[in-house]
Amino acid sequence: MARERVEQHPATGNTLVVMVGLGIAFLLFIAFLNVVKSGNILSEANLLYAALVFYAGAGALYLGFGVTGTDAYIKFASLMTWAGLLANTGAVAHRWYGAGHPPFASIYEMLLSFVWTLAALTLIAEKRYGVKVIGTVTMPVAIVGVILMQLLPSEVRPLVPALQSTWLHVHVTLAMLAYAACALSFALAMMFLIQDKVKTEVFLAATSVFTVGIYGAILLRFEKWGGLNVIAWDAQNKAEVFISRGVRLFVTIPDLGWLMLLVFAAVLAPLVLYILSRVRKNESLLAIADRAVFLSILLQSLALVFFLLRVRNGQYPSLDADGLYATSLATSPFILSALVGGIFANLLYLLLLWRRQDLERLLPDADALDRITYKTICIAFPLLTLMIAAGAYWANRAWGSYWNWDPKETWAAITWLVYAGYLHMRITRGWRGRRAAYFAILGFAVVMFTFFGVTYLLPGLHAYA
Amino acid sequence: MALPFRSSSRKIWQTLSSIKTGVVLIILVVIFSAAGTVILQRPMTDADDMQRAYSPAMLRFLDVTGLTDIFHTRWFIALLILVSFSIIAASVQRFPNAWRYYARPYKSPDESFRKVLPTQAQVPLANYDEEQGLSAAERALKNLGVPAERIVRSNSFSLFAERNRISEMAVYIVHASLLLIFLGFIVDSVYGWRGFLMLSPGTASNQVELKNGALRTLPFSIRCDGTGEETYTDGSPKRWWSKLAVVDGGHEISRKEIVVNDPLVYRGLRFYQASWGRTGKLDKLIVDATRLNGATRTTQEVSLSMNQTVALDSDTSVQLVDFIPDFVVQDGRVYARSKEVVNPAVHLVVTSQKNNTSVNVWLPEIPGVDENAASSYSFDPKDLKTEVYTGLQVSHEPGQFAVWAGVVLMALGLTFVFYVVHMRFWVVPVVDAQGHSALWIGGTANRNRDAFELKFKKVVEQIQQELKIQVAAPSASTAAIPQRTMSGKTLSGITTAGR
Incomplete structure (x- = not known):
């Protein structure tokens, strides 16, 4: 197998490293010219830009490693990650110092901290546990995070009275750590399934269900005559537009709904083909399904591009008010991350489809992955517990009640229960291997719903995040 | 009829304490809580919004079943109490065993135990005697921070060493803390x-x-x-x-x-x-009052609160009679549009005793309503202090103190559950298959076995070093360190020979 790869890539040497190096040098040179013009080197935007450049370089190298399996890339990739993390740390420190509070108060600041945590965890997983391929997954996420930050309003917003509490920082820090640990356990469980010889088409089904879910959720905003509803944005005050207290004004972007519907059909196709192949026991349908995935990635990218273009520019009518209103990407961070997440998941599936044998060679063995997954959850669970407790204590000080059954609270409790179930099954029933891995994946799905879904779909007290 | 009753109550008890019941109850809690976040809930949502969101029949159904206020309905609280009972039953059922295990540690391993223990090794004593071997083992264990005690056997001693036995009880601490939190929660909801x-x-x-x-x-x-x-x-x-x-x-x-x-x-x-x-409402109005019809134009500052009358000179006085926070004029009358102080107006009455006249002054001027021109004073508003609340x-x-105590206890319990390892070592002098005397060393840990095996290996190596035994012994049955064993699947190293 190793020989095959050498034949496939005779120049496994340093082509990619040199190209990425040149690219980074070029980007930094451009940035340097700008800095000379503005005269301020260590501004937050510059640091963030540097982080983005380094993360992008690291991402490219990790992907190169994932595809070719050339070990030489890893060295440079982790070097890049270190550089990116350094710049990112600078940006976090700058923000913290400038704002006077830890960067957890807005979506922008949360993303800043999240990307930092992600990069740090990548390095830990790589150096400590030898999970080299993890950067292939985490770096693209970090890049998307930094790009999202460029679009979100970044000015330091003053803290409203309820947020002025040390317990907020404790609560959010614990949440970040807990969710990061859950994400890690999810990635490890996925790797376990790969090592455990789960058929590739099962991953096809899972990816398709995930993507169909995303477009299904987006189509909840489908409006008559093919429009898509997004929240209106007041550019002057840099705030969402409210009709009345708690009721946001939605504007309708014409025709974007049709596009989303089309993409929905495209992402549904692989799932339908998979089900058909199972029902008719016809393997050849799976090959068509794989092609359909490829097609759906193209269409999804198209949807992303159109979404970006139409949301960034233009005035749109609203059904609830007269006149035209602008909107902004800042009002739709969840749609945006869902679109990017869908593309990303499908790309990962293609990576698995084409490079499964290499992945199996690169990953630790199944037993080790199973154990590390369990250990990660052993870290995540106490963190979840403390996160909920700190949140309850803060709520008690701010609102006079430690538990309000607000959707976010309820879903945090559900997450806790799911992981408690996992631990009971594993410890008392001896669940190992696949069943445990599926349980870990379910746990992370609930975490994602708590983090994104609740904020997007269910209103409540947690208006800030 | 005592027997059927006993058997059925026993059945209930067993059902309640089974992990299956626990899982089913947890799934029910999850489903209903999730429903509570999706269905609009009563006190938070206005009655109007509820009627808009659901059809009347649907709303009636939701109200009757309590689904519009799930978290405070009797059946949801009953469910939580049932979960508590299930935790109690499960803990009570398993506790005696665990307690026996905790209270009476197994210090002197018998032969069958020594045969099946996954992590074990045998070190030949060669020309050393048992006592030298045991004290070497004692030193090695002390180095690890697990001091050993000597156990009297029929004709010799053996060693037993352990650390963090409390870890075996940790899960009960966690369950007790959960019950404490539930208790506080129930007290508060009642x-x-x-x-x-x-x-x-x-x-x-x-x-x-x-x-x-x-x-x-x-x-x-x-x-x-x-x-x-x-x-x-x-x-x-x-x-x-x-x-x-x-x-x-x-x-x-x-x-x-x-x-x-x-x-x-x-x-x-x-x-x-x-x-x-x-x-x-108005708290205080401060105006500059200027006399218009005198020889000199004197200006004085006047502070007025609601319905207060202030004398401006010996003859004239002014009274604040009305404050409208957000005024509109319709058909020659002034109305309040809202209670927000966005467009305020004040109504003053200037009275002259001598002329017996009262003039209505409005600030700001409201054409068709005010009689400001007829007033002997002009008023210039300086400050308007509205009442705050x-x-x-x-x-x-x-019950919240029970909740916080439970939280602290749970943090403690979880730390013990996940990070405090109960490890045990046994060292027994034995005679191996060739008839030579040797030390049998066995160990076990209740979690994190990989790390434990490394520690075990270190202890064995130290004993071997102290007894100056070549590690790379050529013959198969002399010194052997077990390879890493994976949850008992691969059992390497040599097993003990009977005494």
Whole structure:
């Protein structure tokens, strides 16, 4: 197998490293010219830009490693990650110092901290546990995070009275750590399934269900005559537009709904083909399904591009008010991350489809992955517990009640229960291997719903995040 | 008929304590809580919104089943109590075994135990005697921080060493803490209450408005001595504060300036800064009054509160009769549009005793309504202070201390469950298959076995070094260190020979 790869890539040497190096040098040179013009080197935007450049370089190298399996890339990739993390740390420190509070108060600041945590965890997983391929997954996420930050309003917003509490920082820090640990356990469980010889088409089904879910959720905003509803944005005050207290004004972007519907059909196709192949026991349908995935990635990218273009520019009518209103990407961070997440998941599936044998060679063995997954959850669970407790204590000080059954609270409790179930099954029933891995994946799905879904779909007290 | 009853109660007990029941109950809790976040809930959502969202038949169904207020319905609380019982039953059933295990540690391993223990090794004593071997083992274990004790056997000693036995009980600590939290929660949902108290500076009250609109009388009153808002430069609120005093039995007991996140506590009741605003009433109006018809134009500053009359000179006086926070004029009359102070107007009456006339002055001028031209004074508004109020959230949560105690206990228990490892070592002098005397060393840990095996390996190596035995012994049955064993699947190293 190793020989095959050498034949496939005779120049496994340093082509990619040199190209990425040149690219980074070029980007930094451009940035340097700008800095000379503005005269301020260590501004937050510059640091963030540097982080983005380094993360992008690291991402490219990790992907190169994932595809070719050339070990030489890893060295440079982790070097890049270190550089990116350094710049990112600078940006976090700058923000913290400038704002006077830890960067957890807005979506922008949360993303800043999240990307930092992600990069740090990548390095830990790589150096400590030898999970080299993890950067292939985490770096693209970090890049998307930094790009999202460029679009979100970044000015330091003053803290409203309820947020002025040390317990907020404790609560959010614990949440970040807990969710990061859950994400890690999810990635490890996925790797376990790969090592455990789960058929590739099962991953096809899972990816398709995930993507169909995303477009299904987006189509909840489908409006008559093919429009898509997004929240209106007041550019002057840099705030969402409210009709009345708690009721946001939605504007309708014409025709974007049709596009989303089309993409929905495209992402549904692989799932339908998979089900058909199972029902008719016809393997050849799976090959068509794989092609359909490829097609759906193209269409999804198209949807992303159109979404970006139409949301960034233009005035749109609203059904609830007269006149035209602008909107902004800042009002739709969840749609945006869902679109990017869908593309990303499908790309990962293609990576698995084409490079499964290499992945199996690169990953630790199944037993080790199973154990590390369990250990990660052993870290995540106490963190979840403390996160909920700190949140309850803060709520008690701010609102006079430690538990309000607000959707976010309820879903945090559900997450806790799911992981408690996992631990009971594993410890008392001896669940190992696949069943445990599926349980870990379910746990992370609930975490994602708590983090994104609740904020997007269910209103409540947690208006800030 | 005692027997059937006993068997059926036993059955109930077994069902309740089984892990399957626990999981089913947890799944039910998950489903209903999730439903509670999707279905609109009663007290939070306005009745109008509820009617808009659901058809009347649907709404009736949801109301009857309690689905519109899931978290406070009897059956949901019953479900939580059932979960508690299940935890109690499961713990009680498993506790005696665990306690026996905890209270009477297994110190002297017999032969069958030694045969099946996954992590073990045998070190030949060669020309050393048992005592030298055992003391070498004692030193090695002490180095690891697990001091050993000597156990008397039939004709010799063996060693037993352990650390963190408490870890075996940790899961009961966690379950107990969960029950404590539940207890506090149930106490609060039965005896606790929440309400709202609105106070303007200088007023006191003991009437708290509960969530359902009813009033609750406190045995003491709260007086507000002042309240205020600080804003950021962009106008968004930065800080709300209120100076509160507790008046109990006619005496002032205590004072505190509260802010958001820092409540006042008195007799188990907590008063939180929840909101702040303006009542739409006037507190003080300051105007410059200028006399128009005198020889000299004298100007004086006049401060007026509602319905107050102030003399301007020996003959003329002015009275503040009306304040409209947001005025509109319709058909020659002035109306209030809202209570927000956005477009305020004041109505003054200027009275002259000598002429016996009263003139209606409006600020600002309202054509067709005001008689400002007829007034002997002109008024220039300087400052308008509107009345503010502080909104206090009042809550009584007698069970919260159980909740916090439970949280602390749970943190402690989880630390023990996940990070404190109960490890045990046994060292027994044996005779191996060739008839040579040797030390049998065995060990076990209740979690994190990989790390434990490394430790075990270190102990064995140290004993071997002390007894100066070549590690790379050529013959198969001399020194052997077990390879890493994976949850008992691959059993390497040599097993013991009988004594």
